[in-house]
Amino acid sequence: MKLFRMLGRSIRDAVKSVVRNFSLSLASISCITITLIIVAVAIIASYNVQNFTKEIERDMTIVAFVDNDADEEDVKEIESDIKSISNVSKYTYQTKTEVKEKMQAESDVFNTVLKNWSDEESPLKDTFQIKVKDVEKLKQTAMRIQSIDKIAVVRYGSGMVDKMIAAFNQVEKITYGIVIALIVVTVFLIVNTIKLTISARRREISIMRLVGASNFTIKTPFIIEGMILGLFGSIVPVLITMYGYTAFYNHFDGYLYSQLIQLIKPEPFIYQVSLAVIVIGIIVGMIGSASAVRKYLKV
Amino acid sequence: MSDLIRLKNVEKKYKNGTTAIYDLNLAIEKGSFVFIIGGSGSGKSTLIKMLYREEKPTKGQVIVGGLDVAKLKNSKVYKLRRKLGIVFQDYRLLPKQTVYENVAFALECIGEKKEMIRINVLKALEDVGLKNKVHSYPDQLSGGEQQRVAIARAIVNNPKLLLCDEPTGNLDPEMSMEIMKVLEDINKRRGTTIVMATHDKEIVNKMKKQVVTLKQGHLVKFKQKGKYEDEAI
Ligand SMILES: Nc1ncnc2c1ncn2[C@@H]1O[C@H](COP(=O)(O)OP(=O)(O)OP(=O)(O)O)[C@@H](O)[C@H]1O
Ligand SMILES: [Mg+2]
Numbered sequence: 001m002k003l004f005r006m007l008g009r010s011i012r013d014a015v016k017s018v019v020r021n022f023s024l025s026l027a028s029i030s031c032i033t034i035t036l037i038i039v040a041v042a043i044i045a046s047y048n049v050q051n052f053t054k055e056i057e058r059d060m061t062i063v064a065f066v067d068n069d070a071d072e073e074d075v076k077e078i079e080s081d082i083k084s085i086s087n088v089s090k091y092t093y094q095t096k097t098e099v100k101e102k103m104q105a106e107s108d109v110f111n112t113v114l115k116n117w118s119d120e121e122s123p124l125k126d127t128f129q130i131k132v133k134d135v136e137k138l139k140q141t142a143m144r145i146q147s148i149d150k151i152a153v154v155r156y157g158s159g160m161v162d163k164m165i166a167a168f169n170q171v172e173k174i175t176y177g178i179v180i181a182l183i184v185v186t187v188f189l190i191v192n193t194i195k196l197t198i199s200a201r202r203r204e205i206s207i208m209r210l211v212g213a214s215n216f217t218i219k220t221p222f223i224i225e226g227m228i229l230g231l232f233g234s235i236v237p238v239l240i241t242m243y244g245y246t247a248f249y250n251h252f253d254g255y256l257y258s259q260l261i262q263l264i265k266p267e268p269f270i271y272q273v274s275l276a277v278i279v280i281g282i283i284v285g286m287i288g289s290a291s292a293v294r295k296y297l298k299v
Numbered sequence: 300m301s302d303l304i305r306l307k308n309v310e311k312k313y314k315n316g317t318t319a320i321y322d323l324n325l326a327i328e329k330g331s332f333v334f335i336i337g338g339s340g341s342g343k344s345t346l347i348k349m350l351y352r353e354e355k356p357t358k359g360q361v362i363v364g365g366l367d368v369a370k371l372k373n374s375k376v377y378k379l380r381r382k383l384g385i386v387f388q389d390y391r392l393l394p395k396q397t398v399y400e401n402v403a404f405a406l407e408c409i410g411e412k413k414e415m416i417r418i419n420v421l422k423a424l425e426d427v428g429l430k431n432k433v434h435s436y437p438d439q440l441s442g443g444e445q446q447r448v449a450i451a452r453a454i455v456n457n458p459k460l461l462l463c464d465e466p467t468g469n470l471d472p473e474m475s476m477e478i479m480k481v482l483e484d485i486n487k488r489r490g491t492t493i494v495m496a497t498h499d500k501e502i503v504n505k506m507k508k509q510v511v512t513l514k515q516g517h518l519v520k521f522k523q524k525g526k527y528e529d530e531a532i
Contacts, residue, residue: 002410009407207391210351211452212380213408 006217014225017197018232024196025229028189028288032233032281035182040237040277042175044245047269049168052261060135062142062156065125070150075126081148082128087141090131096124125152183284190229190288191295194222198296205297219293226289227282234281238274245270302326303460303492304350309359311345311516319345321516323359327494327509329459332486334503335496336527337513343496346513347464350494351385352376364459381409383460384453384491388468390445392437392452398424399433402452409456423451426488427481443474447481454485461485463495467502475502500527 018025064082066075075093082091094102100122104111117123132141138156146154198205208218246266254263304327311320319342327333335343348354349361352368361368364382371379392401402423406416424430427447437445446466453461463482467475479502486493497503503510503526510525511518520528 005412006410203391204393207393207404208408209376210380210385210391211405211408211456212377214377215374217408217410 006220010217010221010224011228013221014228017200017221017225018228020200021193021196024189024193028186028193028229029233031182031186031189032230032284033236035179035186035284036234036237036277036281037240038175038182039179039280040241040273042172042179043273043276044241044269046168046172047273048264049164051264052256053165054135060138060156062130062132062138062145062154064128064130064145064148064154065152066127067150067152068125070126074150078128078148078150082130082145085141085144087132087134087137088130089133092129093126094129095126096122099124099127186233186284187288187291190226190285191292193229194226194289194292195296197222197225198292219297222293222297223286223289226285226287226292228285229288230281230283230285231278233285234278237277237281241273241277242270245273301329303329303364304494305360305362306349307360307362309349309356309361311342311349311354312357319516320349320356320513323518325511325518325521327492330486330490330492332483332493332506332508333495334506334508334510334525335494335513336498336503336510338515339498340515341513342516343513344464347462347494347496350460350462351383352379377409381456382458383462384450384456384458386446386449386453386461386463386466388465390437390442390449390469392445392448394437397434397436398429398440398448398451401437401448402455405452405455419455419457420451423455424448426454426485427451441474442470443477446470446474446478450478450481450485454489454491457489459492461491461493463493463497465497466495467497467499472501475499476505479506503527 064078066078070078079091079093082088100114100117103124104114114122114124128145130141130145132138142154142156145151205218249263249266252263254265255261256263304325306323306325309320309323309325310318312318323346335346337343345354349356349368350363352371355369359369363379366379366382368379393404396404399420402420403416406419411419421430421433424433427450429444429447429451432440432444437448440448446469450461450466461482466482467478470478482493482495483506485491508525510520510522510527512520512522512525512528
């Protein structure tokens, strides 16, 4: 009961001083807003990229071509080698005849070309098609298989995905840098806003000390003020997340460029992102006000 | 043991090297009214400050209401402050708040309930004779009235001890006597122990209370029904 009463008072005081120091409060809020917009976009982009790279990777297959001169014994050996690789989840073996039939069935062009080759002169090879458990280690696993005796070539269709992930990692790092820099600026602005409030209320604070207010009581309004700045700063980013992403999703019908790149459904995704944005805003506000209190309010 | 305040071999040396109090021993009984007198720089304010833990003694022991003031952690000072009220020469009121709000502030800060605040604030304002000015702002009051608001704020929490550092310092003799009447009344009716530092010879001589005389940081006299004696200072 007593705690609620004190908290009510603190919130009232905090809102009052946000209004009183309007220009500096606005500067802090704007800075938090910009930071959080970038954070929101970064979260949305990062989750989407993660989502569709996973989709693509899920049906990514390593194809290992067996040497032409390998006999049945060799194939058995290769098979047991492949089986022994821990990252391999599934594999199928196709002889070149099977491959030929499959390709012929797939397209007329292949059909006419391949018909003319006998098994001996066929450029096709016996193949192992291998699925892996951990796609991150796709490359290593492919290299492992490559090193097996009598394996001619190994292919895995990750060139495009690899490059995309690398590019996105780069962008992600830069974004982290920008966000951290912006948070530092924001915290600095909040510290100064709270410092102003503290000095405006110096008299009040000294009286509070005299009449026996606890440190908690003295500090709380300032901490809450910082949290309120953070909360106000998250309003625009949350709106952008909720309406912006939904509009974006609807505009592209849930796909980007092709069926391959599928966007995350807005619900409940936008609520999770909004919540994260609000929490980050409040925490940043709290860090700023807490350090101002520690610095300028010697209690 | 009816001593509310006990000082044992107390020394206060400020960081700049000035010693304000030397080896002070003093006991003040519950319910008493004590003047602290002495010339400028004799250590009156320093003594008062040690009683509410604005300053810590550098040596010795200061006990107020059972609390060992020197051993009190910074974060626990509020416990001491809630046992006492403090009044200064410059009133220290909040200019943008009414008389009522100024007095209520002391109770709001310690999380008192609204009804309790109302009852205690009105009682305190009645005790200092300002019940008809509850809605005035400090700048609409005379100096004496402002000081009475400050006294009301100091006693609103029903403290055992009221510390006053030159409460009449800014007031003319007439207003000063009004304040003294209020303080005497509080001492008698509420049983609040009062320790008051002052320069004012006339007040001390008229009131005939206990007098502690300091001279350059040394206790020179502690008398019942004392007088302001020039030669001692
Ligand atoms: N914060 C401080 N730092 C250093 N020295 C101080 C401090 N406060 C007081 N002093 C010194 O301590 C001595 C006692 O000061 P104090 O204020 O207690 O005297 P006082 O009796 O209240 O004087 P006055 O009647 O002028 O108010 C003085 O020499 C003063 O200069
Ligand atoms: Mg003094």
